Every structure is written in structure tokens, then in C-alpha cells.
Amino acid sequence: MSLKTLGIILLVAANLPAAAPSFSRDIQPILQKKCQGCHQPASRMSGLDLTTFDGFSKGGTRGPAFVMERPDDSIVVRYLTATLQPRMPLGEPALPASEIALVREWIRDGAKNDSPTETTELRTPVYLQPPVITALRFSPDGSEIAVSGNSEVLIHGVDGTAPLRRLTGSAERILSLVYSSDGKLLIAGGGTPAQFGEVQIWDPKSGKLLRSTRLTGDTVFGTSLSPDESKIAAGGTDNSVHVIETASGKELYKISNHENWVLATVFGIDSKRLVSASGDRAAKLIDAASGAFLENVNLLRGELAAIARNPKKDVVVIGGAERLPYIYLLDRPRNMKIADDTTLVRTLERQDGAITALDWSPDGKRIAVAGAAPSVNLYDPETGEKKASCKGHEAGIYAVAFSEDSSKLATGGFDGKVRIYSTADCALIRSFVPAPLSAGTPPGRPQ
Ligand code: HEC
Known part of the structure; x- marks a missing residue:
């Protein structure tokens, strides 16, 4: 040529x-x-x-x-x-x-529509079988319980009758739920895998979505609310913690100092610090106003997936793949050596499976540990003694929450059932499938 x-x-x-x-x-x-x-x-x-x-x-x-x-x-x-x-x-x-x-x-060019079908339209979800439960929470007045569904949050009375309200949004998965202390806001974190992460702020009484904020190109995890309720934190697959202003839904900053997904977050009592826990094995203490990294809370051991704080003190329990719940002080004295582990208050009993969810009762007296094993164990944080074991699940448990008066514990997981137990002795009070199931046999699943 x-x-x-x-x-x-x-x-x-x-x-x-x-x-x-x-x-x-x-x-x-x-x-x-x-x-x-x-x-x-x-x-x-x-x-x-x-x-x-x-x-x-x-x-x-x-x-x-x-x-x-x-x-x-x-x-x-x-x-x-x-x-x-x-x-x-x-x-x-x-x-x-x-x-x-x-x-x-x-x-x-003519504004042509070449989208194959309008699949993103919000329709009330239909369930042929119970969806896996990934998040749940009692309302602060104890009358209702919010549970994750597919593309929605289901609000039930604690008696488990048909859902009172269905909060349908555009995120397919809801992975965390938190109420404001007056019960007027319900914060849901999640997203649609490989598309977007989202934090939704609902009025749970009217079922109206007040604000929603899209973060990252994938679902967000471990959404938490600061005690003064001014800020919301969420972890991402971008190895970052994203912090949002509650009043506006605006992202204030993100902190990218982890080396793996951030799966859990919690704020300190004064709302001035927050801790993020990650698959990189670190729980990191962050200045909540500036987003500056302060220090590691823990010595690195196994991958972390869950965190909860003592409601009355700056003490946290963390856990994950290693199956051991560690109780740590939030702060390390400034002059402490790197390998010094004296802020570790206590290690609880090794679980039968990886830890996926933790909660600390509002009265401070119990820690609930849930995970791949089909029972939730309750411990006295002061002595480390196991007080009860709540049984009945058929497989992994991904969500656990105490009621505001600490008398009840709700659990949910792979089998799609909510179980409500008495905290004192793990007696089962009630269990129900929160998703309204359609009549009929799911295709390809003969009975
Ligand atoms: C943080 C919330 C927010 C985001 C994000 C946002 N909008 Fe808006 N949008 C608004 C509000 C509020 C109004 C009404 C503004 C006004 O009239 O004062 C509006 C109005 C509009 C309107 C005019 C609608 C009408 O007929 O009144 C268009 C068009 C629009 N937005 C497009 C977009 C596009 C495109 C994007 C993304 C690139 C976007 N918006 C992102 C909040 C938002």
C-alpha cells in the first residue's frame, strides 16, 4: 500500500x-x-x-x-x-x-430509547420464597420491627402480622438499618451489586423516602448513625468509609485508608470519633469531623466483619473470620507501643462459625454474637461468661438486634425468618417470615 x-x-x-x-x-x-x-x-x-x-x-x-x-x-x-x-x-x-x-x-441524534426493557421501574416486590434477611432493627418505642427485603424495608408490628408498611426503593439490597432515637428517621444502607451503593433516609411512619445518597459503584455496608444523629457512616468495597450529613444527605468526606472492604462502622459516644472495621483485619479510629485517621484500635489478627459499641462507654466489640469476639477500649494512650495490646479488655469464647453480626444491649449488660453457626450467643461483657444461646435457625445469621428496653433479641439470616427471643433465657417468643409470600409454587421448585 x-x-x-x-x-x-x-x-x-x-x-x-x-x-x-x-x-x-x-x-x-x-x-x-x-x-x-x-x-x-x-x-x-x-x-x-x-x-x-x-x-x-x-x-x-x-x-x-x-x-x-x-x-x-x-x-x-x-x-x-x-x-x-x-x-x-x-x-x-x-x-x-x-x-x-x-x-x-x-x-x-433523535433521543432514541434502545434500553431492552424498563427493568429499573420500582414495582412492589413479589416473593415466591423467603428472602435472606441481612438487616433488622426494633423501633425505639419497641412497637415495630424493620426488616430487610428485596428492594425494600418491611415494617412489621412486633407481633409479626402482615407488614404494616413497605418502603420500596431502588437499591436491591438493604444491608443495614438504624433508627434515630426518636424513631422519626430510619436509615437504610445497601445498594445494587456492581451498580451503586446507597444510603436511604426514610420517614418510617409515612413510608416516605426523605433523602437518598448514592455512594460508590457497589453496595455499602455497616451503615451507622452518630449518637448526636448529625452524621451517617457507611463502608464500601472501595476500601473507604463514606460520611454523610444526616440533615442534607450530602457526602461530607470519604476516608480511604483500608486495604480491603469496609464492612462495619460505629461512632464513639461523643460523636467525635468513629471506628471502621475491615477485611484488612484493622479497626481504625477516625476523627469524625475532619476524617483524619487517629490510630488502630486493635492489633491485627483475623478479617473483621462486625462491630458494636457499649451504649454507655467507649468500648467496642469486634469480630469476623477468626470467630473470636474481642472487646477493646476505643482509645489507645498516645505513648503506647505498636505491639502493646493492653487496651484489649477481654476476648469472648470462640464461636462455631465466622462472626457476621454483633449487638450490644442498650442497658450495657449483654453482647449478642451471631454468624455462620445457627445459634446466637449472649455474653456478659463484664465477666465474659456465656449467659444464653438462642437456637432454632437452620443456617447462618446475618442480623441481630436488641430491643430498646434490652428485654428482647431479634435475629434474621439465611432461612428468611425473624425470630424474637427473650434476652434473659433465649426463650423463643415468636417467629415469622416478614416477606409477604405469594401463593403458588416457585418455578422449577416442585413441592
Ligand atoms: C441532590 C439532589 C439532586 C440531584 C443529585 C440531582 N437533582 Fe435534578 N433536581 C433536584 C431538585 C431539588 C430540583 C428542583 C430544582 C428547582 O427548581 O429549584 C431538580 C430539578 C431537575 C430538573 C428539572 C425538572 C423539572 O421539570 O422541574 C432536571 C431536568 C434535573 N433536575 C435533572 C437532573 C440530572 C440530569 C441530574 C444528574 C446529572 C440531577 N438532576 C441530579 C435535585 C437533584
């Missing part, structure tokens, strides 16, 4: 139009990451739902979000470029020029 021919080929190639932007490949991922926290069925800010093509096309209170072939007249472009105020995404940096260019070009 002569140089001249090559030159002509290159010239022709350079003038060929680039592949036209596709809605499902180019536009939807931008909306999903940067916009859907505020524009989704459960929280339609300005009347706009950006989780489906139809919602995008219909637009919000100001009418259709785009005009075919006319990017400059399209409301969405005007909000992205701040010719209409406030600029979108609200409170966040502007989208990169390349992403705005994609949106413009897609509109200029």
Missing part, C-alpha cells in the same frame, strides 16, 4: 462519524450514578423520575426533560450547563464536559 493510499484511508476514517451515543450504554449509567439519588420513584424531586426512559422523557414539573434533536432547547441540558439554575446534579460538581457532550449528542 502506498503512503498516499494510506493517507486517503486515514482521512476517510477521521471523517466518519463516531458511533452515535446509546441511551442504555452511555446515558443511563450517567443518570444512575449522578442523578437517581434524587430523581427516582420513591423521591421524585421536582416531579422527575430518571430511573426509566419514560420518566426521563415525561420530565418533571417543568415538562419534558428533552426535545428531540434540539439539545439547546432541552431542559436537561440547560440544567446540566447551568443556563437554568440550580445546576444539576444539585450540590455536586458539574458533570465532565465529555458526559454533557454525550447527552447533547444523544438528543441531537
Whole structure:
């Protein structure tokens, strides 16, 4: 091939139009990451739902979000470029020029919908079998219990009758639940695997999603609320802890000082420090105002998956793959040597399986340890003595919570049943499947 021919080929190639932007490949991922926290069925800010093509096309209170072939007249472009105020995404940096260019070009090209099906639309979940329970919590007044479902939080009366309310959101998995002390807020952390992590702030009484914040490209774990309720922390697969302001839902900062997934977080009593526990075996103490790393709480041993704090003191219990619950003081004296382990108060009995969930009773008198073994053990934190063992599960337990008066313990896990026990002796008070099961045989599962 002569140089001249090559030159002509290159010239022709350079003038060929680039592949036209596709809605499902180019536009939807931008909306999903940067916009859907505020524009989704459960929280339609300005009347706009950006989780489906139809919602995008219909637009919000100001009418259709785009005009075919006319990017400059399209409301969405005007909000992205701040010719209409406030600029979108609200409170966040502007989208990169390349992403705005994609949106413009897609509109200029006719704004075609090439998404295979509108699968992201929020529908009330249907259950053919009980879903695995990954989070649960008693309401502070003890009258209700919030339990994770598929793409929703189910609120039951503690008598376990049909769900009183269903809080359906766009995150497929709910991995942590926390109530504010007055019971007016319910914070749910989770996400959709390999797509987004999300922290949702609900009004559990009305079932309204007040705010939601998208964090990272994967689910978030171990969501916790500071005792003064001003901040929410969540761990991620990005080896980071993300801290959100409760009032606004805005991400204040992230701390990326772990070497593995962060699976659990808890704040100190004064809300000024927080501890993050990770698969990298470290529990790290962080300044909650600045996000600065202060010190390691523990000596590194096994991978960590769970943490709980004494409600009255800055003492935590941590545990994970090694099956041993360690009770540590939150703070290490400044002059302590690296290998000094005198802040370790006590190690509890070795469990029969990896530890996945821990809770400390509000009266401070019991620690509940749950995990891969099918029973939850209750210990006296002062003596380390085992006080009771709550049995009945058929497989692993992923969620455990005491009631506010410390008299009851709720558990949930692989078998999809909530069990409520008396804390004193592990007598089973009640058990129920929180997900409303549909009648009929699941396909491919003959009875
Ligand atoms: C933190 C919440 C938040 C995020 C994130 C956000 N928006 Fe908005 N959006 C709002 C609010 C609030 C309004 C109403 C603004 C006003 O009129 O004062 C709005 C209005 C809009 C409107 C006008 C709707 C109408 O008809 O009234 C469009 C279009 C829009 N947003 C697009 C986007 C896009 C695209 C993104 C992502 C790149 C995004 N928004 C991210 C909160 C948000």
C-alpha cells in the first residue's frame, strides 16, 4: 500500500462519524450514578423520575426533560450547563464536559430509547420464597420491627402480622438499618451489586423516602448513625468509609485508608470519633469531623466483619473470620507501643462459625454474637461468661438486634425468618417470615 493510499484511508476514517451515543450504554449509567439519588420513584424531586426512559422523557414539573434533536432547547441540558439554575446534579460538581457532550449528542441524534426493557421501574416486590434477611432493627418505642427485603424495608408490628408498611426503593439490597432515637428517621444502607451503593433516609411512619445518597459503584455496608444523629457512616468495597450529613444527605468526606472492604462502622459516644472495621483485619479510629485517621484500635489478627459499641462507654466489640469476639477500649494512650495490646479488655469464647453480626444491649449488660453457626450467643461483657444461646435457625445469621428496653433479641439470616427471643433465657417468643409470600409454587421448585 502506498503512503498516499494510506493517507486517503486515514482521512476517510477521521471523517466518519463516531458511533452515535446509546441511551442504555452511555446515558443511563450517567443518570444512575449522578442523578437517581434524587430523581427516582420513591423521591421524585421536582416531579422527575430518571430511573426509566419514560420518566426521563415525561420530565418533571417543568415538562419534558428533552426535545428531540434540539439539545439547546432541552431542559436537561440547560440544567446540566447551568443556563437554568440550580445546576444539576444539585450540590455536586458539574458533570465532565465529555458526559454533557454525550447527552447533547444523544438528543441531537433523535433521543432514541434502545434500553431492552424498563427493568429499573420500582414495582412492589413479589416473593415466591423467603428472602435472606441481612438487616433488622426494633423501633425505639419497641412497637415495630424493620426488616430487610428485596428492594425494600418491611415494617412489621412486633407481633409479626402482615407488614404494616413497605418502603420500596431502588437499591436491591438493604444491608443495614438504624433508627434515630426518636424513631422519626430510619436509615437504610445497601445498594445494587456492581451498580451503586446507597444510603436511604426514610420517614418510617409515612413510608416516605426523605433523602437518598448514592455512594460508590457497589453496595455499602455497616451503615451507622452518630449518637448526636448529625452524621451517617457507611463502608464500601472501595476500601473507604463514606460520611454523610444526616440533615442534607450530602457526602461530607470519604476516608480511604483500608486495604480491603469496609464492612462495619460505629461512632464513639461523643460523636467525635468513629471506628471502621475491615477485611484488612484493622479497626481504625477516625476523627469524625475532619476524617483524619487517629490510630488502630486493635492489633491485627483475623478479617473483621462486625462491630458494636457499649451504649454507655467507649468500648467496642469486634469480630469476623477468626470467630473470636474481642472487646477493646476505643482509645489507645498516645505513648503506647505498636505491639502493646493492653487496651484489649477481654476476648469472648470462640464461636462455631465466622462472626457476621454483633449487638450490644442498650442497658450495657449483654453482647449478642451471631454468624455462620445457627445459634446466637449472649455474653456478659463484664465477666465474659456465656449467659444464653438462642437456637432454632437452620443456617447462618446475618442480623441481630436488641430491643430498646434490652428485654428482647431479634435475629434474621439465611432461612428468611425473624425470630424474637427473650434476652434473659433465649426463650423463643415468636417467629415469622416478614416477606409477604405469594401463593403458588416457585418455578422449577416442585413441592
Ligand atoms: C441532590 C439532589 C439532586 C440531584 C443529585 C440531582 N437533582 Fe435534578 N433536581 C433536584 C431538585 C431539588 C430540583 C428542583 C430544582 C428547582 O427548581 O429549584 C431538580 C430539578 C431537575 C430538573 C428539572 C425538572 C423539572 O421539570 O422541574 C432536571 C431536568 C434535573 N433536575 C435533572 C437532573 C440530572 C440530569 C441530574 C444528574 C446529572 C440531577 N438532576 C441530579 C435535585 C437533584
